[in-house]
Amino acid sequence: MLAAVVHEFKAPLVIEDVPKPTPGPGEIIVKIEASGLCHTDIHAAHGDWPVKPTLPFIPGHEGVGIVESIGPGVAEVKEGDRVAVPWLGYACGACEYCASGWETLCLHQKNTGYSINGGYAEYVKAYAKYVGKVPTGVSPLDAAPLTCAGVTTYKALKVSGARPSDLVAIFGVGGLGHLALQYAKIAGASVVAVDITDEKLALAKELGADYTLNAQTQDPAEELKKLGGADAAIATAVSPKAFEQAFGSLRRGGTLVLVGLPAENYLRLPIFETVLNGITVVGSIVGTRVDLAETFELHAAGKTRVIYDTRKLSQVNDAFAEVLSASVPARLVFDLAGGF
Numbered sequence: 001m002l003a004a005v006v007h008e009f010k011a012p013l014v015i016e017d018v019p020k021p022t023p024g025p026g027e028i029i030v031k032i033e034a035s036g037l038c039h040t041d042i043h044a045a046h047g048d049w050p051v052k053p054t055l056p057f058i059p060g061h062e063g064v065g066i067v068e069s070i071g072p073g074v075a076e077v078k079e080g081d082r083v084a085v086p087w088l089g090y091a092c093g094a095c096e097y098c099a100s101g102w103e104t105l106c107l108h109q110k111n112t113g114y115s116i117n118g119g120y121a122e123y124v125k126a127y128a129k130y131v132g133k134v135p136t137g138v139s140p141l142d143a144a145p146l147t148c149a150g151v152t153t154y155k156a157l158k159v160s161g162a163r164p165s166d167l168v169a170i171f172g173v174g175g176l177g178h179l180a181l182q183y184a185k186i187a188g189a190s191v192v193a194v195d196i197t198d199e200k201l202a203l204a205k206e207l208g209a210d211y212t213l214n215a216q217t218q219d220p221a222e223e224l225k226k227l228g229g230a231d232a233a234i235a236t237a238v239s240p241k242a243f244e245q246a247f248g249s250l251r252r253g254g255t256l257v258l259v260g261l262p263a264e265n266y267l268r269l270p271i272f273e274t275v276l277n278g279i280t281v282v283g284s285i286v287g288t289r290v291d292l293a294e295t296f297e298l299h300a301a302g303k304t305r306v307i308y309d310t311r312k313l314s315q316v317n318d319a320f321a322e323v324l325s326a327s328v329p330a331r332l333v334f335d336l337a338g339g340f
């Protein structure tokens with residue numbers, strides 16, 4: 001099968017013919033129709049984070065496709081089902097995190113497109129218990145970004161505790177942020193979208209943001225303070241500076257939700273202001289299978305819009321450059337149903 005493979009950090013991905021996987025017990029093979037490009041895939045291919053993937057590997061954790069074959073003991077899905085293969089590729093199911101609804105914190109987890117091969121390929125092997133079922137009526141091209149960008153920000157919104165009377169600031173209107181702002185609206189909050197390009201801010205307005213701020217020309221913290229300060233700020237931008245501005249935008253008692261994972265790993269957090277203002281700082285990592293099912297359910301009900309452009313997987317290196325230059329409309333999705 002054809003796949004885009006990372007052989008060396010920061011080097012271009014190589015399109016090559018690799019052996020098609022076969023399913024073991026509890027595993028399935030999915031023929032990929034659509035595969036989203038999450039910024040995490042770029043971090044993975046660059047070796048940006050403290051824990052790095054083992055080379056070589058196939059990235060991609062927004063793969064959606066049809067179950068082509070199943071291994072022994074698979075009862076969760078059958079051949080012909082449309083499924084999504086998310087970042088949380090496997091968890092043990094038995095530890096205290098798994099047992100308490102925090103499978104995303106399982107120490108035995110395997111991550112698709114990072115510690116196990118992902119969806120930048122014609123086929124992917126997945127654990128049947130950890131794939132998401134894509135509801136009828138949700139297209140693979142929409143389902144792909146929901147599989148990470150959607151579920152991650154849906155969960156982040158839950159973690160933020162945002163309520164209908166709240167002001168929620170979304171920093172970064174990329175793949176994650178354009179969905180985050182819609183979940184905040186669905187929760188009934190007023191939304192301020194912050195980005196550094198006018199195109200992203202125009203998109204945010206179109207998707208329902210009440211206010212937009214350009215962090216290149218405005219001081220987002222000052223402007224948000226004029227609006228009374230944010231009850232919750234969700235930082236998805238790939239820049240520690242944006243996280244600091246998000247902190248600075250909060251009102252007393254506010255919550256900063258860290259979601260983006262910039263290569264530069266530290267943010268300057270003032271102790272005095274955090275304590276005196278009673279600020280909560282919380283990290284949020286993807287979402288559970290239940291969160292993913294709810295994310296799909298909202299979309300099937302027509303409550304969210306996924307904004308994307310398609311590319312061929314053979315264009316993967318150009319696509320990475322496009323995302324890094326923030327010139328894409330929210331998400332790029334590799335359309336494998338349309339060829340390689």
Ligand code: NAD
Pocket residue numbers: 037038039040041043148149152171172173174175176177194195196197200215236237238239241242258259260261262284285286287323324326330331
């Ligand atoms: P993206 O490139 O699509 O979006 C990032 C957006 O941030 C862009 O619109 C860009 O213009 C904007 N931006 C850049 N600098 C900014 C600044 N200073 N202020 C405001 N906006 C700024 O990326 P994405 O796919 O949405 O992913 C975002 C980050 O989230 C990545 O670091 C990714 O690894 C991480 N991520 C985390 C999780 C998680 O579970 N916590 C899940 C998925 C992705």
Ligand code: ZN
Pocket residue numbers: 038039040041061087148149
């Ligand atoms: Zn992702």
Ligand code: ZN
Pocket residue numbers: 091092093094095096097098099103106107108
């Ligand atoms: Zn576990």
